[in-house]
Amino acid sequence: APVMWYSLRVRVKGRTLSGSEGSPSTNVTSNSSTTITTLPIVTWKWHHVETPYLVALWVLVCWLCKLLAQLNARLKSFFPESGLLIICGFILGGIVWGADKAQTFKLEPRNFFYFLLPQIILDTGYFMPNKLFFSNLGAILVHAVIGTCWNAGAVGVSLWGCYLGGAMGDLNIGLLQFLLFGSLLAAVDPVAVIAVFEEVHVNEVLFIWVFGESLLNDGVTVVLYNVFDAFVSLGGSKINAGEIIKGIVSFFVVSFGGSLIGVAFAIIISLLTKYTGKVQIIEAGFIFVLGYLSYLTAEMLSLSAILSVTFCGVCCQKYVNANMDEKSVTAVRYAMKVFANGSETMIFVFLGVTAIDNVIWVWNTGFICLTILFAIVYRFIGVFTLTWMLNRYRLVPIEVIDQLVMSYGGLRGAVAYGLAASLDETRIKEKNLIISTTLIVVYFTVVIQGLTMKPLVKWLKVKRVEPTELKLIAKVNNRACEHILAAMEDIAGHYISISDLIFDTYITWFLMKPEARKNKDYLFSIFHKLNLEDAVNYVAEGEKRGSLAFLRNGDRTNVDFDKKFGMEFSGVMPDITSELDYGIDNVPMTSIRRDSIPSVSLDIHEQDMKDMNEDFNAHHLLQQHLYRSRKNHRHKYSRSDFKINQSEDEVQEIFQRTMRSRLESFKSAKMGVSPAKKITKHPKPSQKMSNGKSTDTSKSYPYGDEDFEFSEVDSAYSGDAAAAGGSSPMRAPPYTVGAGIENPAFMPEMDTPPPPWLTEVETDTSVAPSQRAQRQLPWSPTNLQRLTPLRISNRSTDSFVMADVPAAQDSPEEPPEDGSQQDGTHM
Amino acid sequence: MGSTSSTLAKIPNAEDLMQETGFTPAHLVRLYDRFKVLDKDKKGFLTPQDFVAIKELAMNPICDRIIGAFFTSGGETLDFPSFVRILAHFRPIDKNRPKEPTSPDPINSRSNKLKFAFQLYDQDKDGKISRHELLQVLRAMLEKQVTEEQLESIADRTIQEADLDRDDAISFEEFRKSLEKVNIDHKMSIRFLR
Helix, strand or coil: HHHHHHHCCCCCHHHHCCCCCCHHHHHHHHHHCCCCCCCCCCCCHHHHHHHHHHHHHHHHHHHHHHHHHHHHHHHHCCCCCHHHHHHHHHHHHHHHHHHCCCCCCCCHHHHHHHHHHHHHHHHHHHCCCHHHHCCCCHHHHHHHHEEEEEHHHHHHHHHHHCCCCCCCCCCCHHHHHHHHHHHHCCCHHHHHHHHHHHCCCCCCCHHHHHHHHHHHHHHHHHHHHHHHHHHCCCCCCCHHHHHHHHHHHHHHHHHHHHHHHHHHHHHHHHHHHEEEEEEEEHHHHHHHHHHHCCCCCCCCHCCCCCHHHHHHHHHHHHHHHHHHCCHHHHHHHHHHHHHHHHHHHHHHHEEEHCCCCCCCCCCCCCHHHHHHHHHHHHHHHHHHHHHHHHHHCCCCCCCHHHHHHHHHHCCCCHHHHHHCCCCCCCCCCCCCHHHHHHHHHHHHHHHHHHHHHHHHHHHHHHHHHHHHCHHHHHHHHHHHHHHHHHHHHHHHHCCCCCHHHHHHHHHHHHCCCHHHHHHHHHHHHHHHHHHHHHHHHHHHHHHHHCCCCCCCCCCCCHHHHHHHCCCCCHHHHHHHHHHHHHCCCCCCCCCCCCCCCCCCCCEEEEHHHHHHHHHHHHHHHHHHHCCCCCCCCCCCCCCCCCCCHHHHHHHHHEEEEEHHHHHHHHHHHHHCCCCCCCCCCCCCCCCCCCCCCCCCCCCCCCCCHHHHHHHHHHHHHCCCCCCCCCCCCCCCCCHHHHHHHHHHHHHCCCCCCHHHHHHCCEEEEEEEECCCHHHHCCCCCHHCCCCCCCCCCCCHHHHHHHHCCCCCCCCCCCCCCCCCCCCCCCC | CCCHHHHHHHHHCCHHHHHHHCHHHHHHHHHHHHHHHCCCCCCEEEEEEHHHCCCCHHHHCHHHHHHHHHHHHHHHEEEEEHHHHHHHCCCCCCCCCCCCCCCCCCCCCHHHHHHHHHHHHHHCCCCCEEHHHHHHHHHEECCCCCCCCHHHHHHHHHHHHHCCCCCCCCEEHHHHHHHHCCCCHHCCCCCCCC
């Protein structure tokens, strides 16, 4: 094998290899008409499979490293994973080096930029919390553009100054080259940032600032890099004002051009998914192909490829998620994460492997140390200055602690290395020095800063919190205030100008499937109609007809509903939450800044916080279990966490509770009048009862099917099951089976008091409910939270008929999630 | 949204409202437009149902209380001035306001903001947050998995920390005192425009 390596000189992952780079000897061997004397049963065909084999092998090895990195939980808790991967890379590189005495597998810039980076950026764009992003866009741009330029310039000039002062010894390098070096080192790297910030929970504003900055600064980096590269080629003498102006112009062209290309591709993707309903099986693939093409197209036009693919992801996510089938959406999400994670792993491993190579190493202590020093110091200066400026326009200023975290979190990563490795060594004589230094800086930031980030935050937080430990009521109030503010913002509406509204409506019409457009509002409007007045109507109808066995009408509008919200809760809730994201009504636009109170938090920290017994419990409990408000961690982007953490569950819970309490209050208000049946079906044809709370992912309500549920209801009310008073078949035979499990969530007494406005009106809830009222709610939407699939089948309508059939109550499994036509969902 | 001045003319008592709440004409117009959007049936006033129809509110654990804060004393109608008055609580505090000892506190003063928050807890308006009321708030704001005992112990502890006169309830003064280190302006202000 080593022999083969020598002779073949495969470059990393060899994907780009045309195969003909193989050594002549092998080729000759394979092509020549070797004389064979007998039929070979089995032959060794290494040369045939070599390239793809090595690629696949390396991918496997990198991913195994990731597995290794996860093994030791203790190690993992303080050492950043990216650092561990780099170390694995060192080891692997050492092995290869030992075998070959040369580093045959390096991280080639081309492979990096064309095969490893695009999917990572696409992933970040696709999962970007748009609302947050756009509302902070101004601040992000300030940091990305001004901050990066400052970093580049300051580092470059300082190093040059030191060079002139003799700190680095003799080098064949000039000011321009220093500036070039500064520019490639200036960019904060998204890959590294995410990797570290995942472990340190920061508040969303801080997060989006650093994150957004790391993405957008590519526009600046590319420009600066190219400009200085060109300047270096031109030579210092030819640089005059004209060239400098061109440089500035090129900045705008490159950035905006790249972004526009991304947007163009986003439009293409959205339009395409509008019509791919028939090819659902592969419609997910289009996202990837087109995303990749957007990257390459921008690269082809020498525009900013990273910006292009970022905006492609950012702009298409809403429409794609609405247009595509539920399963395709899931497929895309999963696949994105796989690719992005996989690539990131490989990048870090190869960053390690590449280091084990004596060719590139040029150690210049002064240069290296000064670079690190300047990079960090200027980062701090830049962040603090810019934030100070921005704070003057903010309602709630960004605190010093957050600024510290932000500065410290300015990690450099593989992009810097890639740019360094792409330098032309004929023009830049000290290329190896630059590469070495860049690698050192990358290692330093990723490993050292990554390692110390958490402890630093912990220490800072402790210092900050300790003297001002809040009383419980203050903490409760703080959280309540967050909720209040979120509510007030919702009530006051988010400011949106007419032009934005028109623009958005038109765009949605253009890019979104008609059914998808309808369904966005459908869900909630259904639910809203469930309340109050419609409840009355329904009940009146029911009484009139003497039965609640309403037939479902096979209205076509349901079919889409079925398809869309068939299975997973993720299809349901996010529709509402995505409304928040970039919805139509109440479009949260860039104007509103929910200027959050900065709070760097750390889960670990909270646990260590206090050790007093009672205090610890109460404070700790509070910390852990208060519902998060919208501004807190609602939109966390995570490379590795597929589900957008438990905030979705919380939202579900809250939503259910709210609806339940409303319906309860309605019930209590109407108790004496008519049985407050929770409406499940509405006689109006356009209405399909469904409710938003389909899947409760929490398995605390493990009901298999409606029948079981129905009986549960009965037992909960323990009303006069027999004393129906009506001919309703709903009057159920005693469901003893179901009576077993107490459903605490469905207790008659409300866990939240009725809304005040009702309390005032209906003070006397002690009216004995009529027998009819006692016999209760079969298909209230609250019940339905336990039904897994939100199905509306076209089949049998009368679930009450089914009710007589004792179904499998004991096995509380969720019905198969395949949307098959099972018993009708009466929702 | 029509031009500011023309819409302003449609708002009755606009001048007084602005004086009272401190909103600028632009703010007022925007809120008026919002009021009209919320008032889908063009009744001229808002009902709780109109609030309920706001989707995002359903995601809020204390939405019912908040809606209730708008409809004090059991009324079912909310006219525009009342709407604006409540929202005025959340204007950022005017740092440059001259301190006139005789004039009443503006609606968005720190004290009034605190009072607003206090009233959300104190549902029966007796000036104290009783243990029962506290329990209800906590229940609404804490996840399902918190047990009754835990809830009660939190509530007990909360009152214990804040209650100075040992009446097993938190009065407004005690509430205010507990929050003296909190920057209420930051916690209870939003931007209405831009």
